[in-house]
């Protein structure tokens with residue numbers, strides 16, 4: 001909250017004592033969704049409790065099958081393997097695709113840190129290329145330049161489908177055939193988004209999803225999923241995520257404990273039934289923001305940049321992210337109006353303290369750095385109401401007036 005007390009004490013300013021306080025608009029409100037699904041979800045949890053099958057039980061199998069059907073229309077086209085988190089899913093997808101020590105993996109610096117730490121966990125070295133400022137996703141042009149510079153060391157590219165929009169997969173597919181690289185999708189924010197009508201999760205050699213509670217498909221704790229069209233990669237993911245064990249207590253390689261919990265699978269299987277509807281609601285909300293921001297003159301006159309959707313992509317708006325002049329002051333203004341916003345992400349990965357050993361310096365990836373200073377995520381979740389959106393845009397308008 002912004003300061004509302006005077007320097008001398010806790011007194012409110014006079015005009016604020018008279019203004020009726022409007023209810024807060026959170027950036028994300030998960031309780032509205034739970035309120036609708038409460039009996040169904042509690043029933044499913046009770047079933048798991050009655051079965052006492054908490055690890056790799058029926059609920060996990062059922063959800064893996066539902067996820068494959070959701071993504072492809074049939075469960076024969078893709079393998080879906082539950083795991084403990086989105087972070088683990090990226091690691092499993094990379095390692096099962098053959099990434100290891102000595103390899104370089106090209107990725108975006110404008111993402112959540114886990115995209116990069118998963119590469120390090122394979123023993124590989126992350127290499128960053130800059131983003132496309134229009135979509136916020138890894139730019140295939142800068143990726144190509146990096147591949148030309150280091151053609152034998154870069155073994156894979158890990159694009160992130162950021163905010164719910166797939167990276168330019170036509171171009172990455174070209175790079176794959178030209179340079180013989182592996183493509184792994186970080187689809188943590190994009191369950192249900194498509195590129196040329198093909199689902200995220202089906203595009204690369206393997207893909208990783210996160211069901212962290214705030215994601216567009218969220219569990220009641222940590223959970224993740226790896227998908228792959230390759231039988232061999234899928235089989236390796238299953239082994240790696242279960243202690244490198246094919247036969248009980250015989251461990252052919254070093255794996256980890258990364259399994260999807262039955263309680264989480266039961267929650268996810270119910271929520272998945274509503275996901276198409278929720279993703280459609282997110283798209284409607286995004287279109288309404290576009291229209292409200294434009295008609296308030298915020299786009300043409302006041303310099304707000306709306307999110308750009310590539311015509312080949314179905315953007316599911318996990319986040320609705322604008323670029324805003326004087327972003328930090330705008331955010332403070334909105335916070336004072338009790339309107340929740342978020343900054344994804346305030347510091348690009350290559351400039352994080354923990355990534356210093358990689359040797360990148362400020363100015364090396366200028367689009368990512370500029371973007372980190374300009375972006376603001378507005379409230380978005382399927383149950384957000386039109387009147388709430390109108391209040392958000394009015395508050396933005398008042399800031400720039």
Ligand SMILES: *Cc1c(COP(=O)(O)O)cnc(C)c1O
Pocket residue numbers: 085086087088111112114115160186188189210211212222223224
């Ligand atoms: C959330 C997220 C992850 C990590 O997922 P967890 O389930 O939190 O481990 C990885 N990459 C991106 C882009 C994410 O948004």
